[in-house]
Amino acid sequence: MPKLADFKTNxxxxxxxxxxxxxxxxxxxxxxxxLGVEPHDVAIVAGIGCSGKIGNYINCxxxxxxxxxxxxxxxxxxxxxxxxxxxxxxxxGDGYAIGGGHFLHALRRNVDMTYxxxxxxxxxxxxxxxxxTSKTGFxxxxxxxxxxxxxxxxxxxxxxxxxxxxxxxxxxDVKQLSSLIAQAIQHKGFALVNVYSPCxxxxxxxxxxxxxxxxxxxxxxxxxxxxxxxAALQKLIETDERVRGLVYKAPDQPSFQELFPGYREExxxxxxxxxxxxxxxxxxxxxx
Amino acid sequence: xxxxRLASWKIGGEQGQGIDSTGELLAIVCNRLxxxxxxxxxxxxxxxxxxxxxxxxxxxxxxxSTSSELDVLVAIDQETIDRNHKELVEGGFxxxxxxxxxxxxxxxxxxxxxxxxxxxxxxxxSPLMRNVVSLGVSAYILGLPLDAFKDVVLQRFGKKSPxxxxxxxxxxxxxxxxxxxxxxxxxxxxxxGDGKSRLIMMGNDAVALGAAAAGCRFCAAYPITPASEVMxxxxxxxPRYGGVVVQAEDEISAITACIGAGFAGARxxxxxxxxxxxxxxxxxGLAHVAEIPVVIVDTQRGGPSTGMPTKHExxxxxxxxxxxxxxxxxxxxxxxxxxxxxYLTADAFNLADKYQCPVFVATxxxxxxxxxxxxxxxxxxxxxxxxxxxxxxxxAAQAEPDxxxxxxxxxxxxxxxxxxxxxxxxxLATGVEHNEFGKVSEDPRNRVAMMDKRLRKVPADPAAxxxxxxxxxxxxxxxxxxxxxxxxxxxxxxxxxRKLLEAExxxxxxxxxxxxxxxxxxxxxxxxxxxxxxxxxxxxxHGQLFALIEHRVGKAMREQGLTxxxxxxxxxxxxxxxxxxxxxxxxxxxxxxxxAG
Numbered sequence: 015m016p017k018l019a020d021f022k023t024n025x026x027x028x029x030x031x032x033x034x035x036x037x038x039x040x041x042x043x044x045x046x047x048x049l050g051v052e053p054h055d056v057a058i059v060a061g062i063g064c065s066g067k068i069g070n071y072i073n074c075x076x077x078x079x080x081x082x083x084x085x086x087x088x089x090x091x092x093x094x095x096x097x098x099x100x101x102x103x104x105x106x107g108d109g110y111a112i113g114g115g116h117f118l119h120a121l122r123r124n125v126d127m128t129y130x131x132x133x134x135x136x137x138x139x140x141x142x143x144x145x146x147t148s149k150t151g152f153x154x155x156x157x158x159x160x161x162x163x164x165x166x167x168x169x170x171x172x173x174x175x176x177x178x179x180x181x182x183x184x185x186x187d188v189k190q191l192s193s194l195i196a197q198a199i200q201h202k203g204f205a206l207v208n209v210y211s212p213c214x215x216x217x218x219x220x221x222x223x224x225x226x227x228x229x230x231x232x233x234x235x236x237x238x239x240x241x242x243x244x245a246a247l248q249k250l251i252e253t254d255e256r257v258r259g260l261v262y263k264a265p266d267q268p269s270f271q272e273l274f275p276g277y278r279e280e281x282x283x284x285x286x287x288x289x290x291x292x293x294x295x296x297x298x299x300x301x302x
Numbered sequence: 303x304x305x306x307r308l309a310s311w312k313i314g315g316e317q318g319q320g321i322d323s324t325g326e327l328l329a330i331v332c333n334r335l336x337x338x339x340x341x342x343x344x345x346x347x348x349x350x351x352x353x354x355x356x357x358x359x360x361x362x363x364x365x366x367s368t369s370s371e372l373d374v375l376v377a378i379d380q381e382t383i384d385r386n387h388k389e390l391v392e393g394g395f396x397x398x399x400x401x402x403x404x405x406x407x408x409x410x411x412x413x414x415x416x417x418x419x420x421x422x423x424x425x426x427x428s429p430l431m432r433n434v435v436s437l438g439v440s441a442y443i444l445g446l447p448l449d450a451f452k453d454v455v456l457q458r459f460g461k462k463s464p465x466x467x468x469x470x471x472x473x474x475x476x477x478x479x480x481x482x483x484x485x486x487x488x489x490x491x492x493x494x495g496d497g498k499s500r501l502i503m504m505g506n507d508a509v510a511l512g513a514a515a516a517g518c519r520f521c522a523a524y525p526i527t528p529a530s531e532v533m534x535x536x537x538x539x540x541p542r543y544g545g546v547v548v549q550a551e552d553e554i555s556a557i558t559a560c561i562g563a564g565f566a567g568a569r570x571x572x573x574x575x576x577x578x579x580x581x582x583x584x585x586x587g588l589a590h591v592a593e594i595p596v597v598i599v600d601t602q603r604g605g606p607s608t609g610m611p612t613k614h615e616x617x618x619x620x621x622x623x624x625x626x627x628x629x630x631x632x633x634x635x636x637x638x639x640x641x642x643x644x645y646l647t648a649d650a651f652n653l654a655d656k657y658q659c660p661v662f663v664a665t666x667x668x669x670x671x672x673x674x675x676x677x678x679x680x681x682x683x684x685x686x687x688x689x690x691x692x693x694x695x696x697x698a699a700q701a702e703p704d705x706x707x708x709x710x711x712x713x714x715x716x717x718x719x720x721x722x723x724x725x726x727x728x729x730l731a732t733g734v735e736h737n738e739f740g741k742v743s744e745d746p747r748n749r750v751a752m753m754d755k756r757l758r759k760v761p762a763d764p765a766a767x768x769x770x771x772x773x774x775x776x777x778x779x780x781x782x783x784x785x786x787x788x789x790x791x792x793x794x795x796x797x798x799x800r801k802l803l804e805a806e807x808x809x810x811x812x813x814x815x816x817x818x819x820x821x822x823x824x825x826x827x828x829x830x831x832x833x834x835x836x837x838x839x840x841x842x843x844h845g846q847l848f849a850l851i852e853h854r855v856g857k858a859m860r861e862q863g864l865t866x867x868x869x870x871x872x873x874x875x876x877x878x879x880x881x882x883x884x885x886x887x888x889x890x891x892x893x894x895x896x897x898a899g
Contacts (some may be wrong), residue, residue, distance in 0.1 A: 024704065052725070054723060054724060054726065055722075069732075070741065073705075074728055075722035076732075079561075079733060080558070080584050080585055083555075086558040086559040087565075089548070089562065090520065090558070090559035090561065090562030090565075091722070093563065094519070094520050094546070095568075095722060095723060098566070098723055115551055118551075119550075123548075276540075276542060276543075276544055277546065278544040282520065282545065283566055285544055287543075287686060289517075294515060297511065297514075297539065301501040301503045302333065302500075302501060302502075
């Protein structure tokens with residue numbers, strides 16, 4: 015069985031001390047160990063930004079792609095090798111700004127894979143500009159008078175777009191977050207885990223203390239039913255998405271893989287690709 | 303009666319009036335009778351309305367270009383006559399539906415046959431069969447056996463119901479009988495076809511077949527004219543072999559999905575046209591730096607921007623050679639026929655795996671969409687070569703405590719490539735500059751070593767690519783006075799232009815470039831050394847291939863102490879492919895000017 019150490023690399027982190035992403039990394043590593051997945055059977059596709067460096071610090075197959083394109087890349091990867099545990103990971107800018115279009119389509123396509131968003135409501139690596147999840151009025155280097163735009167509500171957006179699994183985590187609660195990530199990996203479909211992951215350098219508003227105070231833990235609310243789509247949206251509207259825990263899990267929605275005609279148990283990369291001559295001759299018949 | 307070896311036929315009407323499917327039926331009939339065909343569709347970017355036409359060249363020998371002359375025009379409306387009558391030749395026929403009271407423009411040398419197509423179609427069941435009636439008339443004019451038409455319509459329409467099949471047969475018979483009764487005795491007919499079974503297909507079909515035969519099992523693409531048929535065709539083939547096709551939300555998704563699949567070890571393809579190529583540029587750079595195989599097909603169309611989406615052009619040469627940012631090695635294959643498209647697409651996958659980088663297949667609208675006769679496609683010529691992959695044992699032997707040297711600096715520039723799922727092969731693939739382990743590095747020495755490694759992977763001479771065909775084809779005399787050079791689908795018009803020049807006593811040669819990068823510089827230089835004049839004919843405004851040749855081949859010749867012949871650029875960018883006579887005229891102008899001067 016794999017151990018936590020198997021998922022670690024010897025690379026020194028570039029993240030600022032206290033960065034929320036450390037908690038996400040630890041939770042991801044713990045989830046993989048808890049699920050008993052071997053490092054070589056995991057592929058992480060990371061985006062651009064501070065969060066995109068996560069692949070540098072975890073021992074598995076890693077692909078650090080261009081800005082905003084983790085989801086289609088991870089989709090291609092997963093569809094040709096279904097045996098891999100495929101996780102896309104990036105920040106709120108990567109996923110909801112430049113990659114926003116892919117996000118919607120990944121949700122409705124429902125490819126069996128996991129998407130972890132490290133949401134710090136700021137652009138960190140470019141040194142502090144407003145992000146799509148920054149609240150209105152939020153002052154940054156690019157919005158010195160305060161953000162005049164309204165934030166994206168990723169959890170509501172996800173559910174509205176047809177998500178089959180939506181969770182919200184908080185990076186300082188590794189126990190809950192690792193459990194949510196493990197559930198997301200086990201979910202047979204597209205699973206979103208949006209993690210509040212504070213930026214200690216550029217976001218002085220949405221801090222650890224602030225999150226601790228405002229976040230409502232849905233996992234501790236026995237009256238909350240995460241399989242009720244309407245109730246989930248209602249809760250997200252009421253709380254302005256200041257929640258953590260399992261938000262929504264659709265009962266029995268088939269994944270893209272389950273629906274695609276002729277999709278096989280054996281991963282594409284392991285199949286014999288030679289086309290029998292008789293088959294090819296048959297294909298040519300339609301051109302005569 | 304005179305027998306002819308080549309005839310041309312065209313049907314025109316509004317889009318949505320079955321113009322394409324009627325042309326298709328005639329093409330299939332001719333193919334089964336053993337003729338060679340070359341189809342040429344003109345259409346616009348709309349579904350209903352707007353003039354469209356389908357011209358078919360029918361020959362007893364291979365045909366690879368269309369001409370400005372026309373023997374038979376079937377007109378469903380007056381606009382078809384107004385737009386196309388100038389092509390009709392002396393002795394030609396204009397078959398027009400009496401329904402719209404056709405008018406033959408003054409000076410048109412053809413004979414107008416006002417035929418009650420709609421009325422006869424109505425008599426056998428439905429006015430929709432008007433076009434089939436016109437095929438009956440056409441069969442009589444061209445001297446083709448009606449039974450061959452009957453077989454094809456029964457096969458096509460009999461599937462719906464035997465009754466519909468029989469109605470269409472009746473429509474054919476009615477048209478044929480009407481022609482027999484009312485038309486003058488034909489003065490010519492097509493010489494009989496050889497009856498040999500061949501294929502008719504378009505370049506997009508050949509891309510899909512070549513990909514599937516080469517082991518491609520993943521396609522992600524976004525619909526775009528004139529590339530969509532590649533995705534559609536793969537959607538009909540790949541599920542049978544466990545493969546997957548995804549209609550992506552945009553071209554960026556399409557290319558990155560393919561790169562993801564390539565990283566995992568699958569063979570992946572995306573097909574697009576100019577606008578899609580523009581959207582893919584950033585990801586193409588990623589595939590180069592992270593060293594991931596992927597095959598990208600560009601069916602060139604009129605640009606820039608939306609340009610002329612349904613019109614032919616060859617204006618992406620520079621975009622394919624120099625697109626993306628930073629310095630990257632390029633492989634751009636440019637098939638000129640449907641047959642070559644099949645083999646070069648298959649080759650592209652081997653090259654992508656071998657050199658671990660994107661490989662482009664550049665076609666153009668004429669090649670992508672025009673149906674042409676293909677003798678046969680031989681799958682036994684397709685070999686799957688996966689390049690520098692490793693067994694689990696090899697990986698275990700090479701793995702180090704710090705990880706796996708995925709980007710090991712080697713003499714060839716090609717590094718060992720573990721695939722996700724292989725134990726101890728874990729590494730970081732990244733668009734960031736990296737060291738041998740894939741870890742981020744901005745060390746100047748490492749940077750230069752990595753750049754040089756990636757750039758030396760791809761050979762400078764396309765002969766070293768080990769392709770299914772020669773990177774440069776030449777037809778003509780040992781020392782041509784005029785050497786015509788081109789790429790892509792212009793192989794037909796240039797080849798025919800060469801024959802025209804030869805018939806007029808000129809020593810003309812034709813060199814066709816099949817690989818745009820790496821360019822066959824030495825092969826071209828060798829030919830140029832024996833030529834007096836060179837004309838590079840291409841469908842773009844800048845003379846993109848000309849500039850490339852002038853710079854690269856000219857430089858190579860000067861370095862070798864060879865005399866560079868006079869280089870001329872012939873460009874056409876009005877949305878239509880070259881006509882052979884246009885190229886021949888340019889060649890004559892160049893040579894006569896030279897003689898006079």
